[in-house]
Amino acid sequence: MIKYIIRRLLYLIPVLLGVCFIIFILFNLVAGDPTAVLLGKNATAAQMIELREQLGLNKTLTEQYFDVVKSAFTFNFGHSWSTKQEISQMILRGAYPSLCLTLPAFIVATIFSLIIALVVAFYRGKGIDLFIRILCIAGVSISALAYILFFQYFFAFKFGWFEISGFEYGFPNFIPFVALPGIIFIILSLGPDVRFFRTVILDEIYQDYVRTARAKGLSDLSILLKHVLRNALIPIITYVIIQVPYLILGALLLENFFSIPGLGGITLNALNSSDFPVIKAMAILSSVLYILLSLFTDILYTFADPRVKLK
């Protein structure tokens, strides 16, 4: 297993080189010259030339690409071009509110979805199954924005149960601020999660071993919890863990509407101001997270299914 982990970690190198190449090409060939945006509406031609020099945009493309690669492997992203803030500090400070919002909501959403999926799988084809499926489809059909506007207006403004917007650092200060967006996050996640988990569980329910278990006289509930759920875990683990990088990168709409100073807003600002170092840092960070979590998923498979061997 150690060898496998080392090999998978080594895959990081070509993947990061590829990510660097793609963001470098996109920035240099598609985005164009950032100096006019960075200097504001009164930028002069001379200033733009000076700034290009200072930002290293006059270096050869190869040199610029190696600068990107260097920062990817050293994790030293320098300072933001637009805010002049240190990027590592921006990310650390932004990751906290993003995670305060998304992580608890994600855990609750996953647990709820799994429970609901088991229930509807248990009662498959019956009224409750149909009702929940309709709810799920209706849930995913409504725009996230509609939920946000509705919940913020009624539960925060009209009933005054929650804060309308804002954020405070530190536990438990942040709870009143993330409670409502967290609930919206859960509701938004339930639709797709329940449908996916239900499908996976139903796939297992029709397997031979379920029939055998029934023949042996095990109860449906016991079969569902002890056998079906365990065998359905591999696709569920994959689905759940792959979502984790997105949690860290924040939930942009929720962050914007609830004024949570998370990473979603930082990324959007960077895109709107051609702030290449921040865009680069966020792209590299998400790639590394994605790879590490894929590896973690593979390791979890061995626990979920002893037949899986990592070679």
Added chain:
Amino acid sequence: MKSLVLVVAITFLVFGCSKENSFDEREINLISPEKISGFDPINASDKYSANEAGKVYEGLFEFHPLKRPYELIPNLAESLPVVSLDGLNYTFKLRKGVYFHDSPVFKQNIGRELNAHDVIFSIKRLADPKLNAKGWWILDDRLVGLNEWRIKNSKNEKTNYEEEIEGLKVLDDYTLQIKLNKPYPQFLYALAMPYTFVVAREAVEFYGKEFLNYPVGTGAFVLPKFEQSSMITYFRNPKFREKLYPSEGEEGDDKLGLLADAGKKIPLVDKINVHVMVESQPKWLSFMKAKNDLLEVKDVNIQQSITPDRTLKSDHKEKGIRLIMKPMLDVTYFAFNHDEPIFKNKKLRQAMNLAFDRASYNRLFHENTAFEAQGPIPPGLDGQKKEFKNPYIKYDVELAKKYLAEAGFPGGKGLPTIVVQTRSDTVSRQQVEFFEKCMEKIGINIDIGMNTWPELVNKVTKKQHQMYTMAWGADYPDAENFLGLLYCPNQAPGSNGANYCNPEFDTIFKQATVLQDSPERTDLYEKLNEMIAFDVPWILGFHRTDIYLTQAWLKNFKHMEFNHSQFQYLNVDLEVKKQLLNKF
């Protein structure tokens, strides 16, 4: 399962826990609709960064908070400068007894007295090539020796602040002299802008790259450390000098209660909370819940605030909310790229102007609150005659068709499809779609080019467009700031994104910009404004209106275009707040 119960319990525990309004302190709550990136004055180029910088830093001058038209008054300067007859030498006397905020950058953490060296250092910082400040344009090629110093230091490893510059001299601790290389009538405005706010050299050197997070100024409020958050809290500067609330304003200010605090020492509140809120709904709901004291009303909130006849809605009146509507010093326009051969055809430009239905556009996109622009200069500035009517600012499809035929494109035949570049947000797209429909009526085909802001700026600065949409807000109250948008030497990548070149216009503009405020200069501005009206280098849009709602307990707020120093004058009436809060 236990953990699930715990999470659910915590979630429900917070039900009913939204924070109540506080009456313990004299605090005001404001909104910043944009994220603040830092507190370095030399980069405070947008209105919202300038507003935040203005709470902790100060300049030599500021705009009178009540008088209109805008009047410059001394702030860190003791008085207006003594200016030589040729208008090139300015001698400034500094106010004594102005201290920087207490900070670890000073000996024993106690803020020291401001002196003339600080002013010179702050100006040199603005010119520092290593910092490439957004505000450099206000001094670029203005002061004797400053550009040479900048060029020289751009080649050095480190900027040499010790080197003397002929145009910047300290005469004594409280006196400095600035020498211009040509008359610059807007110079004092430059010294009231955030870019020239005075910083302490010790703070710049102590914090280095982190300076932007540790504002150490002389202003009415203190912010020990800035961190990206959803709220910025400023505290009253306990050592702020004896600065008094003005005892005179413009006519009517007395009736509005704006002189009730006349003669009182400012600041009048202990604390300012600035809530960073980007989206319209939370801003609106938060104001309507009395969590904020002032709301800049935009977009969808306009309909929620005012009636079609532009008065405050009755349910807001019952809560004591006040409405303030004032024209902005700005202009919106559709710019032609004059480097494109087709737009050298004046009749075509005039035809397109006549086909633009401004009344419907105003109703659709500005709730009828904007004013049709008769020229680039907004009303309220010298150069825009009240009675002047632009002959091409009318909606006349038949006349537009006639002009189009005279331009050589009868019914639009022979005219290629014109691409109008705009931003990719919904409103910008809808605005160009409306324009497209107007042009369709005379046979002109329009395509929409959707861009992110960086893409749009890039296309304009590289002249890779046929037309684009833009709005320009005043940097200072002088028509030169608007007319410069059509001055040939300013063409892209400068602010003349239309690349308009008219030698006659340029000659008069050059004459006007070296004149001090005078009837002669106003005449020249008016001439330029009318020249633009007839030559149609842009399709003029609107001068928009600033709409504010204030809570009844917020005192001393008056609409101000350049309001970065205004917050020190605000006050709160806690009795009124207590009485009215039950209505929210």
